[in-house]
Amino acid sequence: MTNVQMLEKVKSLLGITAEETAADSMLDANLEWIIEATTARLKILLGVDPPEEMQHIIIDVAVIRFNRLGSEGLSSHSVRDESMSFNENDFAGYKDEIEAWLDEQAGTKKGRVRFI
DSSP, X not given: OOHHHHXXXXXXXXXXXXXXXXXXXXXXXXXXXXXHHHHHHHHHHHSSOOOGGGHHHHHHHHHHHHHTTTXXXXXXXXXXXXXXXXXXXXXGGGHHHHHHHHHXXXXXXXXXXXXX
């Protein structure tokens, strides 16, 4: 999947229309930077360029990061009856998936041992 395709998927998930993009010339640039930064971070976690089957993680985390713009560094935020909390690690929800992929690449799939 190309960065342009990922950009379109992120905008779709965020409900950003073509009109909104046209009105805010920085919107695409910000989203592209978020996608690039997220891809770079996942590359560090994987040790290689993210494969096609991990592209959904980049898209999901890009949405998370976009929604957190202006709230960087906060772990929680409360206003009257509304409360939000943020993970310190945007990839925490994908830890098991990333570890399973890494195990598969290393050839150390987890399995069962039976003694007969």
